[in-house]
Amino acid sequence: MSIDPETLRQIEELSHDDRPLLVLDVDDVILEFIRPFPRYLEKQGFRLELGSFRLQGNVFHLENGEVAEADRVRELLTSFFDSQSAWQTVTDGAAEAIETIARDAEVVLLTAMPHRHRDTRRRYLDEIGLTYPLLTTEMAKGPAIMRLRGDVARPVAFVDDMPHNLTSAQEYVPDAHLFHLMAENDLRKFLPPVSDGVTVVEDWHDARPRISAALGL
Incomplete structure (x- = not known):
């Protein structure tokens, strides 16, 4: 590689x-990362429920309980790193x-x-x-x-x-x-x-x- x-x-x-x-x-x-990220998600209207060591499929909308779309999870991760100094x-x-x-x-x-x-x-x-x-x-x-x-x-x-x-x-x-x-x-x-x-x-x-x-x- x-x-x-x-x-x-x-x-x-x-x-x-x-x-x-x-x-x-x-x-x-x-x-x-894994401790502040759930707090960040809650501020954005989501929650993290780790049933495996991955984000896709483990992030849910607080409003309706539905799984967050893959693109939305990527957006959330990007915005978290953009504001990392406030969280990490x-x-x-x-x-x-x-x-x-x-x-x-x-x-x-x-x-x-x-x-x-x-x-x-x-x-x-x-x-x-x-x-x-x-x-x-x-x-x-x-x-x-x-x-x-x-x-x-x-x-x-x-x-x-x-x-x-x-x-x-x-x-x-x-x-x-x-x-x-x-x-x-x-x-x-x-x-x-x-x-x-x-x-x-x-x-x-x-x-x-x-x-x-x-x-x-």
């Missing part, structure tokens, strides 16, 4: 760094843990979202002090992580809440240290098991020492 061309452009803008590399997902790893907060322990690791490692944020939201998210992350480089991708994350690592044989760790993203990283960077972290652990029951070789962590307090050890810090 090829790399997202826009993601490649963003990577090429980064300064060369040969320190250990930590790549982090954003939603429900660094910023809360930092996951407990994330800022402190990342700051500690960043003293000795390169930290890059890699979020699966439409590129048009990048500037909005960049401004918000800067406002709350998370000034690490931000990449957006609309394709699989594995090729981007491989490109980020470059030709230097340096340790790589990747943290994500979605098993398929971790699997993609495992395919393209087989020796990467992979961590499955979710802001809301109760949702794990809706997901398939993570692949062998992926470390499941409960929160950032659990993750920080494990990531540091994996990167040799």
Whole structure:
């Protein structure tokens, strides 16, 4: 699978760094998503009932109880990200843990979202002090992580809440240290098991020492 061309452009803008590399997902790893999103939906006249780990089919009109159309759900998600600074907060322990690791490692944020939201998210992350480089991708994350690592044989760790993203990283960077972290652990029951070789962590307090050890810090 090829790399997202826009993601490649963003990577090429980064300064060369040969320190250990930590790549982090954003939603429900660094910023809360699944907790504030239902509150946002209620303000718009909808409710979220998670019977599976997906939005389509789980968003309902408050007025009549009918399932929201796919196009409407996409519109709601877009408007949520447009106003993310009013809703999303930092996951407990994330800022402190990342700051500690960043003293000795390169930290890059890699979020699966439409590129048009990048500037909005960049401004918000800067406002709350998370000034690490931000990449957006609309394709699989594995090729981007491989490109980020470059030709230097340096340790790589990747943290994500979605098993398929971790699997993609495992395919393209087989020796990467992979961590499955979710802001809301109760949702794990809706997901398939993570692949062998992926470390499941409960929160950032659990993750920080494990990531540091994996990167040799």
